[in-house]
Amino acid sequence: MNHIMDRRIRAAVTTEAETFVPTELQEIEINLLLEGLYQMYGYDFRGYVRASLSRRILNRMKAERLPSITALLEKVLHDRAFLERLLNDLSIRMTEMFRDPSFFAAFRSQVVPLLRELPEIRIWHAGCATGEEAYSMAIVMLEEGLADKTTIYATDMNEKALSAAKNGAFPLKKMQQYTKNYLNAGGSKAFSEYYTTDHQYAYFHPVMDERLIFAQHNLVTDSSFNEFHVILCRNVLIYFDNDLQKKVHSLIHDSLADGGLIGLGSKESILFMPKGVQYEEFNPQERIYRRGQSSTALPR
Numbered sequence: 001m002n003h004i005m006d007r008r009i010r011a012a013v014t015t016e017a018e019t020f021v022p023t024e025l026q027e028i029e030i031n032l033l034l035e036g037l038y039q040m041y042g043y044d045f046r047g048y049v050r051a052s053l054s055r056r057i058l059n060r061m062k063a064e065r066l067p068s069i070t071a072l073l074e075k076v077l078h079d080r081a082f083l084e085r086l087l088n089d090l091s092i093r094m095t096e097m098f099r100d101p102s103f104f105a106a107f108r109s110q111v112v113p114l115l116r117e118l119p120e121i122r123i124w125h126a127g128c129a130t131g132e133e134a135y136s137m138a139i140v141m142l143e144e145g146l147a148d149k150t151t152i153y154a155t156d157m158n159e160k161a162l163s164a165a166k167n168g169a170f171p172l173k174k175m176q177q178y179t180k181n182y183l184n185a186g187g188s189k190a191f192s193e194y195y196t197t198d199h200q201y202a203y204f205h206p207v208m209d210e211r212l213i214f215a216q217h218n219l220v221t222d223s224s225f226n227e228f229h230v231i232l233c234r235n236v237l238i239y240f241d242n243d244l245q246k247k248v249h250s251l252i253h254d255s256l257a258d259g260g261l262i263g264l265g266s267k268e269s270i271l272f273m274p275k276g277v278q279y280e281e282f283n284p285q286e287r288i289y290r291r292g293q294s295s296t297a298l299p300r
């Protein structure tokens, strides 16, 4: 019986590719839900792009066999465990090691020479998901001989993603793709040197030990916590509406040293933001921009 129900529910779930247009009533319910999440728990999704968010909310409602979004709001206000499930749905954690290998190749050949000049290097991965991007960066810095003077801060709002990141265990079946990415990103070692395996997972060696720090930080509600020479905020801002993007760009700007570099995702840009004029295109193809000021902390 349960099997049949499950199949029906699965069939009713809307996939990422499908367009979901909420009714007027559902729009009102979604607004109330987002307001409730913010007021009760401080999670602020009010400025996220609606289409994807609405679809995910509706899918959770169906998976929980709830009759309406209002019922879902009621449940989330009273049930902390349910909140975790919903948060997990609302944060899109898709990532990979050396994602967009040409980005990491450009980082190695163009950004690393600048960083080499610094006495110490601070890098921030904002929206690091399960940590693959930060581990990739740690490997680059290690191979370039800069690990000893580098600290990598990798943050996300999603606690579950962060605890996976801290474990540094990634599905073994992904290693073939990640090895390919690593080599295309300019890696020249045997990638398997960096991990040990069991039948299910690849366990990464602690490449930078305590110099790779994972911590919770919400880009929407938390403020700047340090000044960085490099910030990677890739494939995060695409989920935010225009006003929220402006707010987060301002936070990034305040967190970036003069002459520091920001790396964005392949569909993201900084140039149309209010503070966009304060950046120069360092490598526009790879979405790397440089905060330009007269006195610079990074050599020009």
Ligand SMILES: C[S@@+](CC[C@H](N)C(=O)[O-])C[C@H]1O[C@@H](n2cnc3c(N)ncnc32)[C@H](O)[C@@H]1O
Pocket (backbone or CB within 6 Å): 091, 092, 093, 094, 095, 096, 099, 126, 127, 128, 129, 130, 133, 155, 156, 157, 158, 161, 217, 218, 219, 220, 221, 233, 234, 235, 236, 265
């Ligand atoms: C698609 S992943 C990108 C991961 C990685 N940067 C990459 O490009 O492979 C987006 C991540 O942004 C995080 N995120 C979304 N909203 C956030 C916010 N307000 N504060 C911090 N992280 C957020 C999500 O939890 C998710 O882990």
